Amino acid sequence: MSNSEVHPPRRVAVIGGGPAGLFAAERLRAAGLDVDLYEAKGSPGRKFLIAGKGGLNLTHSDPRPLFDGRYREQAANVGLWLDGFDAQALRDWA
Ligand SMILES: Cc1cc2nc3c(=O)[nH]c(=O)nc-3n(C[C@H](O)[C@H](O)[C@H](O)COP(=O)(O)OP(=O)(O)OC[C@H]3O[C@@H](n4cnc5c(N)ncnc54)[C@H](O)[C@@H]3O)c2cc1C
Structure with missing residues (x-):
């Protein structure tokens, strides 16, 4: 395959829905890519939401x-x- 046949990915997997993963996903979406966000816990941003309880x-x-x-x-x-x-x-x- 020559370089001209190599296309950048249009779909990206982001592993982890913490602030870093959510920010990366947002930037990728803004660049026009499809994003699949995978989070092991019940919902994204959990640690950050818990952090916010004590005054973020x-x-x-x-x-x-x-x-x-x-x-x-x-x-x-x-x-x-x-x-x-x-x-x-x-x-x-x-
Ligand atoms: C009590 C407490 C108070 C805090 N207070 C503040 C504050 O006031 N201000 C502040 O800026 N920061 C605060 N923090 C720190 C802040 O929560 C972290 O800096 C921030 O959450 C880090 O973001 P991250 O995306 O790097 O990691 P994380 O938030 O840890 O996110 C990583 C995510 O990836 C998921 N994950 C891991 N492995 C996998 C896998 N194999 N497949 C799928 N998902 C996976 C995890 O479940 C997690 O949701 C506090 C933290 C704590 C614990």
């Missing part, structure tokens, strides 16, 4: 770069992620 902290209030620095040796990597999607972007998304 959605983001940290530290300003950057103080916040990045909390990740110590990974601060530069985390900073790169946050450049693309920071705490305010998360609040806006939620």
Whole structure:
């Protein structure tokens, strides 16, 4: 098969319906892909919903770069992620 015959997948399986899986599923759907979400427990987002019972902290209030620095040796990597999607972007998304 040549490269021109290889098509990107149109249907993707996401294993786990926690925040990471739900976010990935949302992004894949937005990109036009079909998504099958598999969750072992009774419903998606269970741990996060339980976390919310005690008062869910959605983001940290530290300003950057103080916040990045909390990740110590990974601060530069985390900073790169946050450049693309920071705490305010998360609040806006939620
Ligand atoms: C008591 C408590 C309080 C918390 N408070 C906060 C808070 O205030 N703010 C905050 O941001 N975070 C909080 N957290 C942390 C937050 O819940 C986690 O960071 C978040 O749930 C991680 O998301 P995740 O998608 O990576 O993993 P998970 O939420 O663990 O999701 C993974 C999912 O995958 C499923 N799964 C695993 N294996 C399989 C399989 N083989 N097939 C199908 N499904 C599978 C699991 O059942 C699970 O639903 C709290 C956590 C706890 C326990």
